[in-house]
Every structure is written in structure tokens, then in C-alpha cells.
Amino acid sequence: MFTEFLEAWTLFGDAWLTGWLLAAGLGACGVLLAARDQVFLGAAVAQATALGLAAALALGGLAAAGASETQDPHAHPHAHGMSGEPDERFALALAAAFGVGGAWLTTLGGRKESREALTAWVFLASSAGAVLLLAHGPHGLEEVKRLHASTLLAATGADLAWSALFALGSAALLAGGWRKLLLLTVDPEMAAAAGLNVARWNALMLAWLGLGLALSIRCAGTLYAFGCLALPALAARQLCRELGAMLAVAPLLALGAAGAGFMLAHRFDLPPAHATVGLLAACLPAACLARRLLR
Amino acid sequence: MKPRAPAVPASPREGIPSPSHPDMRAWLDAAGACLSLACAVHCLALPLLALAFPLLGLGFLLCEEVEWALLLGVAGVALPGFCIGFRAHRRAALPLAAAGALGLLLLGRAFHGLPQAHLWTAAGGLGLAAAHLANRRLCRTCRACQTGTMSxxxxxxxxxxxxxxxxxxxxxxxxxxxxxxxxxxxxxxxxxxxxxxxxxxxxxxxxxxxxxxxxxxxxxxxxxxxxxxxxxxxxxxxxxxxxxxxxxxxxxxxxxxxxxxxxxxxxxxxxxxxxxxxxxxxxxxxxxxxxxxxxxxxxxxxxxxxxxxxxxxxxxxxxxxxxxxxxxxxxxxxxxxxxxxxxxxxxxxxxxxxxxxxxxxxxxxxxx
Incomplete structure (x- = not known):
């Protein structure tokens, strides 16, 4: 199985590397959401990002990609990658904006409505909005399906470069400011007393999450993005006794599951994103069991 | 990337670099955009950043010229950013923003031979950066007053x-x-x-x-x-x-x-x-x-x-x-x-x- 996997590297190497880098970056970011007990925020931001992509499609920003797709039914709608096409940049910009905006909306909770309620609102409004925006488009609902369940295999060299930047940026952000981020997560009041600008750090975290999810959903779909964000962090929470250890274990789990998932998908002709998320989902009960046995 | 608009004919004053030079135009754009975004990040109002992305994207979609798209994105960030930059001195913010906008128009009129989008982008970015620096200085003065008389x-x-x-x-x-x-x-x-x-x-x-x-x-x-x-x-x-x-x-x-x-x-x-x-x-x-x-x-x-x-x-x-x-x-x-x-x-x-x-x-x- 491993030899077959390596033989196919020339064909799918870029896609697999992109998937690994995204999994590692999202796995690390997910720890902060799991530490806040706000895992569902990831799903809401992912949906808001998908709404951004749907809005770009509805505005005609991807008309050219759609036209080329009619000529080649197997081509991925984002096959043009980040080659500098204004259409692609427009779609990514709008997706990032919606992601960041959705994340920001959830922070408005407190006085009149809880954060959880606003997160649910963002999730539901974005899910419905994406379908409504594209319902009457020529390839509308097909596009929505692609956003939710991509196969990852159409990732380009440019996607790979962006994913590497995201993974490196996440590593740098967490390595440089893990203690600050964790203090902000567990006790914002103490963080403010310690001289940290709580609003600025929160904004940075949410902006990074929005950008990362926009990139991931464009390359790999909502399922893969949210799966890699939430599941490794939840499994790591069961396995680790410290938050700092979770920051190392979650990306490693995501990388391992993505590696095994891609191999299984290649061997049994399955969609790689779904195989990876399936494995990650299995990691959580396994981690719970391991914790119980080790106690 | 869509083709850029044809370069404006070179300045009659040869040898003097002017913003009509393609490199200069790009530098002006980049400087203005970077300054504006840096200021938006400095006061880090997240909605501002969220606003910048769709405005840039919309600019690319509607204007079909990079410079006007950039201007739209920068203006969308710069104007609210200007007001937020002066949040500690709210009364001054709006008159200053109005004066800045008027200044940009007059600048454009005075140099009407130059490409307006580049000029406005660079001047807007510089104005925004100046506003933030002034605001920081004013705040520092306030703080100095507060702590200066402590026994x-x-x-x-x-x-x-x-x-x-x-x-x-x-x-x-x-x-x-x-x-x-x-x-x-x-x-x-x-x-x-x-x-x-x-x-x-x-x-x-x-x-x-x-x-x-x-x-x-x-x-x-x-x-x-x-x-x-x-x-x-x-x-x-x-x-x-x-x-x-x-x-x-x-x-x-x-x-x-x-x-x-x-x-x-x-x-x-x-x-x-x-x-x-x-x-x-x-x-x-x-x-x-x-x-x-x-x-x-x-x-x-x-x-x-x-x-x-x-x-x-x-x-x-x-x-x-x-x-x-x-x-x-x-x-x-x-x-x-x-x-x-x-x-x-x-x-x-x-x-x-x-x-x-x-x-x-x-x-x-x-x-x-």
C-alpha cells in the first residue's frame, strides 16, 4: 500500500502535501477553540467562509472558472489556483472577509445575547445563505456541494505555497505567543491586567482563523477544514494533561490521520478528505478509551 | 492578472521622476496601501480588515484596473481607520477626516496631470499614518500629565x-x-x-x-x-x-x-x-x-x-x-x-x- 502511495506521488503529491499542511495548521489553531470550549465556533466560521465563496460565485467572480469547467467536466472549479487571476483573488478575499466577519460577529455576545447563540446564528444564516445565493445559478447547488465536500485532489502548486505559509504562520504565532494566547483563553481579565491588549490578540486570533479556514475550504472543502480544526484538538484534550502539550499533539494527530487517510483513500479509491475526517473521528473515542485505561 | 492600463505619457520634465513613471506608480500604490493597512492593524478594528478584503475584491471585479481597485480598498479602510485612529480625541476626528478628504481633492486638482488614483492612494495612506502618529503623541502627552505629578x-x-x-x-x-x-x-x-x-x-x-x-x-x-x-x-x-x-x-x-x-x-x-x-x-x-x-x-x-x-x-x-x-x-x-x-x-x-x-x-x- 505504501509503495503504491509513493508511486502516485508525482500525480497527487501537491494535493497531499497541501492537505497535510492545512491539517497541521488547523490542528494547532483548533487547540485554542477547544481550550475555550468553543469548538462550534469553527463550524460557524467555516460556514461563513463558504458563504463568502458562494457570494463570489453569485457575483460572477468565478465566471471564467465556471466556463472552463463546462469544457472539462473533471476540472476543479478553482483549478486556476492563485496564479494571479483577479477572479480567484476576489473569491479568496471575499471568503476571508466573510470568515473574519463571521468570527467577529460571534464576539459581540455578552450583554444582549450569548456567544453560543450568536455562533449558532452565524452558522445557520451562512448555511442557508450559501444555498439561497446559488440556488438559481447555472452550477449553483453543485458548487455548494463542492464547498462542503471537496476531494482535495485538485490542489495546485499555488495552493501548496499558501498552505505552507498558513502552517508556518500558525506555528510561529503559537510558538511566539502560546503563553499569552492560553492566558487570554483561560482568563482574559488577568491577561488585561498583565498588560496584554486583549481585543487586539483576540482579533488577531480570529482573523488568522478566518484566513486559514478560507484557504482550507477553497482547497479542501468545509468538512475537511472543520474536521481538522476540531477533532485533533478534542482528541489531544483527552490525551494531554497540559495545554502546552495539546499544542504539539493536536497537529501531530492531524498529520498522522491525514497521512493514513490519504493512503487508505488511494488504496481503496475513497475521497481523501472523508477518509481523513473518518479517521480523526475515530481518534476521539480511542483517546477517551486510552485516557480511561491509563488512569 | 488583468492588463494594467497603459502608462500615462512620460512627464515633459525629463529626468525628474514623477508618479507617472510605472515603477513610481507601483511604489506609491504599495506605500499607500501598506500604510493604510498597518494603521488599520494598529488600531485593529477587525471589521476594518473584514471591510478591506471585499472592497479590494469588488474593486478588481468592477474597476478592472488594479490602481482603482486598490484605491477603493484603501479608501474603505482609511476613512473609518482615520476616525478610529483619533478615538481618544473624538471631537477632532470628523473635522480632520473632512479636512483630509478636502486636501486630497485639492491635491488632485493641483496635480491634475498625474494619475489621480496613485496620488490619492499614497496621500491617503500618508495622511492616515500621520493621524495615528499624532494621536499616539497626544495620548502620550495625556499620560505624562497623569503620571508626572505623582509624589x-x-x-x-x-x-x-x-x-x-x-x-x-x-x-x-x-x-x-x-x-x-x-x-x-x-x-x-x-x-x-x-x-x-x-x-x-x-x-x-x-x-x-x-x-x-x-x-x-x-x-x-x-x-x-x-x-x-x-x-x-x-x-x-x-x-x-x-x-x-x-x-x-x-x-x-x-x-x-x-x-x-x-x-x-x-x-x-x-x-x-x-x-x-x-x-x-x-x-x-x-x-x-x-x-x-x-x-x-x-x-x-x-x-x-x-x-x-x-x-x-x-x-x-x-x-x-x-x-x-x-x-x-x-x-x-x-x-x-x-x-x-x-x-x-x-x-x-x-x-x-x-x-x-x-x-x-x-x-x-x-x-x-
């Missing part, structure tokens, strides 16, 4: 202070100076504004009116009412105490030493590897104290430290604080309704009643 030996001072929420004062007319090594207790009934005053003195709640001056704002420790963690979150005593070091530039060895010292001082050294969830209520309170002490603060703020403890736990914590008083030179500000704690440890009190704060000696507090 020697005073480490925290409240002057004509009104504390409250959303512009509505809960307490007003607060005036006192806290000297180094003094232990002050803010006494009052529930809802009298103890926590509000403490948070204002701590700097996490902006004053409604008046000023708070702190000699060393970086050397503050804070102990909240109780330790609250999401139930599923796992962390150890050692790691949690180490979170108090956030924002300090320390080596790994130094950080470990400080955490170990703080845990030893609060009697938690034996529990260092335990999970926080396994600690009792009193131990959790001591852990909060350890987290604050790990910073080696010169001023320690405690918010009703005994309110979540039973009589025995409160007594233990008081012993802990008494020990601390004997071993360290520390200024302490504590809000509490526990008069016994104040009598045992305090040097001064502030009594909060009917929206007023009266500074007094311990005898005054005892009489009430």
Missing part, C-alpha cells in the same frame, strides 16, 4: 475618579494615594462598587472620569474572585501558575524557577503536577495567588479573595497573606466585605457607601 513613594493614585460602566458612574469623587508597602482594603456591601473600583484601579476598566496613575503599570498582579476553567479543559497546577508570566521576556529556566518559587510560597509545591480540577476551593484560591506572585508584582490586586471560601479556607488564605507580608515588600489592594480580614492585614481602608468612596484608617473601618 515620590506613591505607587498608585486616584484623582477625582469616577468608576462605572458604559459612561454611567457607580462611584464618584474617589481620591487617594497608595504608598509603597501599604495594604489597602476596599470595604463595602454587595453592589457597592468594590469590584468596579478595583478593576478601574487595575486598569482593565476605563474610568468614567478622572485619572488613575500607577508608577509601574507592568508590575501588577491580579487575583480574581475565583478560578474558572471550562470543565473539560485539562491543565496542571504548574502550567496554570506559569500563565502568570505571559508578556514577560524570560528564559525557560528563569520561568521554571519563578513558578517553583511562587508555588512554594503559597504551599502548593507538592501539588505542582496535579491537575487543577483535582484541587480544593482553598487550594484553587492559593493557585490564583501563586499565578499572580509568579510575576513578582510590586502591586497586588485581590478581588474578594475569601468570598468563595468557607471559614476555614478564608482563615488559611489570611495566614498565607500574612506570611507574604512578612517575606516581601508588596503593595496590596484588596476588595472585600470581610472586615476581619481587613482588620488583621490592612494598613488603610476605603469605605464605599452610596456611590462615594471615603479613604480612612482602620479605626474608622472598625467603627462601621
Amino acid at each position: 515620590p513613594g506613591i505607587c498608585l493614585e486616584a484623582r477625582d475618579l469616577a468608576a462605572g460602566y458604559f459612561g454611567r458612574a457607580v462611584l464618584s469623587g474617589v481620591n487617594f494615594s497608595i504608598g509603597a508597602g501599604e495594604w489597602w482594603f476596599l470595604l463595602g456591601e454587595n453592589g457597592s462598587g468594590k469590584t468596579t473600583l478595583l478593576r478601574t484601579l487595575l486598569g482593565t476598566l476605563p474610568p468614567v472620569r478622572g485619572t488613575v496613575a500607577c508608577a509601574e503599570p507592568a508590575a501588577r498582579g491580579y487575583v480574581p474572585q475565583q478560578l474558572e476553567l471550562p470543565p473539560a479543559l485539562r491543565t496542571t497546577v504548574r502550567e496554570y501558575a506559569g500563565l502568570g508570566l505571559a508578556g514577560l521576556r524570560l528564559g525557560r529556566g528563569e520561568a521554571r524557577a519563578r513558578v517553583a518559587e511562587a508555588l512554594a510560597r503559597t504551599g502548593l509545591a507538592a501539588q505542582a503536577r496535579m491537575e487543577v480540577a483535582e484541587l480544593s476551593g482553598g487550594q484553587r484560591q492559593r493557585l490564583l495567588l501563586a499565578r499572580a506572585l509568579a510575576r513578582r508584582p510590586s502591586v497586588l490586586f485581590l478581588d474578594e479573595p475569601t468570598s468563595a471560601l468557607d471559614a476555614r479556607g478564608a482563615e488559611d488564605l489570611a495566614d498565607e497573606l500574612a506570611r507574604l507580608r512578612g517575606t516581601a515588600t508588596l503593595t496590596l489592594v484588596c476588595s472585600t466585605h470581610d472586615r476581619a480580614l481587613a482588620r488583621r492585614l490592612g494598613t488603610h481602608t476605603v469605605r464605599l457607601e452610596n456611590g462615594r468612596a471615603v479613604a480612612g484608617s482602620l479605626d474608622t473601618a472598625s467603627a462601621h
Whole structure:
């Protein structure tokens, strides 16, 4: 199985590397959401990002990609990658904006409505909005399906470069400011007393999450993005006794599951994103069991 | 990328670089955009960043020329950014923004031979950066006024202070100076504004009116009412105490030493590897104290430290604080309704009643 996997590297190497880098970056970011007990925020931001992509499609920003797709039914709608096409940049910009905006909306909770309620609102409004925006488009609902369940295999060299930047940026952000981020997560009041600008750090975290999810959903779909964000962090929470250890274990789990998932998908002709998320989902009960046995 | 608009014919004044030169145009664009985005990030209003992306994208979609798209994106960020940049001086923000817009129009009219989009982008970015610098300078001047007149030996001072929420004062007319090594207790009934005053003195709640001056704002420790963690979150005593070091530039060895010292001082050294969830209520309170002490603060703020403890736990914590008083030179500000704690440890009190704060000696507090 491993030899077959390596033989196919020339064909799918870029896609697999992109998937690994995204999994590692999202796995690390997910720890902060799991530490806040706000895992569902990831799903809401992912949906808001998908709404951004749907809005770009509805505005005609991807008309050219759609036209080329009619000529080649197997081509991925984002096959043009980040080659500098204004259409692609427009779609990514709008997706990032919606992601960041959705994340920001959830922070408005407190006085009149809880954060959880606003997160649910963002999730539901974005899910419905994406379908409504594209319902009457020529390839509308097909596009929505692609956003939710991509196969990852159409990732380009440019996607790979962006994913590497995201993974490196996440590593740098967490390595440089893990203690600050964790203090902000567990006790914002103490963080403010310690001289940290709580609003600025929160904004940075949410902006990074929005950008990362926009990139991931464009390359790999909502399922893969949210799966890699939430599941490794939840499994790591069961396995680790410290938050700092979770920051190392979650990306490693995501990388391992993505590696095994891609191999299984290649061997049994399955969609790689779904195989990876399936494995990650299995990691959580396994981690719970391991914790119980080790106690 | 869509083709750029054809370059404007070269300036008749040959040899003098002008913005019509393609490289110069690109530099002007880049400088303007970077300055504007840097300012937006500086005041980091997240909606501004969210606004910039779709405006840039929409610009690409509608204008089909990079420079106009960039102008749209920059203008969308720059104008609200300008107002937010001057948030500390709101009255000046709008007239200045209007003057800036008028200035841009006049600049464009004066240099009508030059490509307007590039000119406006660069000038807008520069204007925004200048606004932020001016705002920072003005704020620094304000802060200098506040701290400049602090008497020697005073480490925290409240002057004509009104504390409250959303512009509505809960307490007003607060005036006192806290000297180094003094232990002050803010006494009052529930809802009298103890926590509000403490948070204002701590700097996490902006004053409604008046000023708070702190000699060393970086050397503050804070102990909240109780330790609250999401139930599923796992962390150890050692790691949690180490979170108090956030924002300090320390080596790994130094950080470990400080955490170990703080845990030893609060009697938690034996529990260092335990999970926080396994600690009792009193131990959790001591852990909060350890987290604050790990910073080696010169001023320690405690918010009703005994309110979540039973009589025995409160007594233990008081012993802990008494020990601390004997071993360290520390200024302490504590809000509490526990008069016994104040009598045992305090040097001064502030009594909060009917929206007023009266500074007094311990005898005054005892009489009430």
C-alpha cells in the first residue's frame, strides 16, 4: 500500500502535501477553540467562509472558472489556483472577509445575547445563505456541494505555497505567543491586567482563523477544514494533561490521520478528505478509551 | 492578472521622476496601501480588515484596473481607520477626516496631470499614518500629565475618579494615594462598587472620569474572585501558575524557577503536577495567588479573595497573606466585605457607601 502511495506521488503529491499542511495548521489553531470550549465556533466560521465563496460565485467572480469547467467536466472549479487571476483573488478575499466577519460577529455576545447563540446564528444564516445565493445559478447547488465536500485532489502548486505559509504562520504565532494566547483563553481579565491588549490578540486570533479556514475550504472543502480544526484538538484534550502539550499533539494527530487517510483513500479509491475526517473521528473515542485505561 | 492600463505619457520634465513613471506608480500604490493597512492593524478594528478584503475584491471585479481597485480598498479602510485612529480625541476626528478628504481633492486638482488614483492612494495612506502618529503623541502627552505629578513613594493614585460602566458612574469623587508597602482594603456591601473600583484601579476598566496613575503599570498582579476553567479543559497546577508570566521576556529556566518559587510560597509545591480540577476551593484560591506572585508584582490586586471560601479556607488564605507580608515588600489592594480580614492585614481602608468612596484608617473601618 505504501509503495503504491509513493508511486502516485508525482500525480497527487501537491494535493497531499497541501492537505497535510492545512491539517497541521488547523490542528494547532483548533487547540485554542477547544481550550475555550468553543469548538462550534469553527463550524460557524467555516460556514461563513463558504458563504463568502458562494457570494463570489453569485457575483460572477468565478465566471471564467465556471466556463472552463463546462469544457472539462473533471476540472476543479478553482483549478486556476492563485496564479494571479483577479477572479480567484476576489473569491479568496471575499471568503476571508466573510470568515473574519463571521468570527467577529460571534464576539459581540455578552450583554444582549450569548456567544453560543450568536455562533449558532452565524452558522445557520451562512448555511442557508450559501444555498439561497446559488440556488438559481447555472452550477449553483453543485458548487455548494463542492464547498462542503471537496476531494482535495485538485490542489495546485499555488495552493501548496499558501498552505505552507498558513502552517508556518500558525506555528510561529503559537510558538511566539502560546503563553499569552492560553492566558487570554483561560482568563482574559488577568491577561488585561498583565498588560496584554486583549481585543487586539483576540482579533488577531480570529482573523488568522478566518484566513486559514478560507484557504482550507477553497482547497479542501468545509468538512475537511472543520474536521481538522476540531477533532485533533478534542482528541489531544483527552490525551494531554497540559495545554502546552495539546499544542504539539493536536497537529501531530492531524498529520498522522491525514497521512493514513490519504493512503487508505488511494488504496481503496475513497475521497481523501472523508477518509481523513473518518479517521480523526475515530481518534476521539480511542483517546477517551486510552485516557480511561491509563488512569 | 488583468492588463494594467497603459502608462500615462512620460512627464515633459525629463529626468525628474514623477508618479507617472510605472515603477513610481507601483511604489506609491504599495506605500499607500501598506500604510493604510498597518494603521488599520494598529488600531485593529477587525471589521476594518473584514471591510478591506471585499472592497479590494469588488474593486478588481468592477474597476478592472488594479490602481482603482486598490484605491477603493484603501479608501474603505482609511476613512473609518482615520476616525478610529483619533478615538481618544473624538471631537477632532470628523473635522480632520473632512479636512483630509478636502486636501486630497485639492491635491488632485493641483496635480491634475498625474494619475489621480496613485496620488490619492499614497496621500491617503500618508495622511492616515500621520493621524495615528499624532494621536499616539497626544495620548502620550495625556499620560505624562497623569503620571508626572505623582509624589515620590506613591505607587498608585486616584484623582477625582469616577468608576462605572458604559459612561454611567457607580462611584464618584474617589481620591487617594497608595504608598509603597501599604495594604489597602476596599470595604463595602454587595453592589457597592468594590469590584468596579478595583478593576478601574487595575486598569482593565476605563474610568468614567478622572485619572488613575500607577508608577509601574507592568508590575501588577491580579487575583480574581475565583478560578474558572471550562470543565473539560485539562491543565496542571504548574502550567496554570506559569500563565502568570505571559508578556514577560524570560528564559525557560528563569520561568521554571519563578513558578517553583511562587508555588512554594503559597504551599502548593507538592501539588505542582496535579491537575487543577483535582484541587480544593482553598487550594484553587492559593493557585490564583501563586499565578499572580509568579510575576513578582510590586502591586497586588485581590478581588474578594475569601468570598468563595468557607471559614476555614478564608482563615488559611489570611495566614498565607500574612506570611507574604512578612517575606516581601508588596503593595496590596484588596476588595472585600470581610472586615476581619481587613482588620488583621490592612494598613488603610476605603469605605464605599452610596456611590462615594471615603479613604480612612482602620479605626474608622472598625467603627462601621
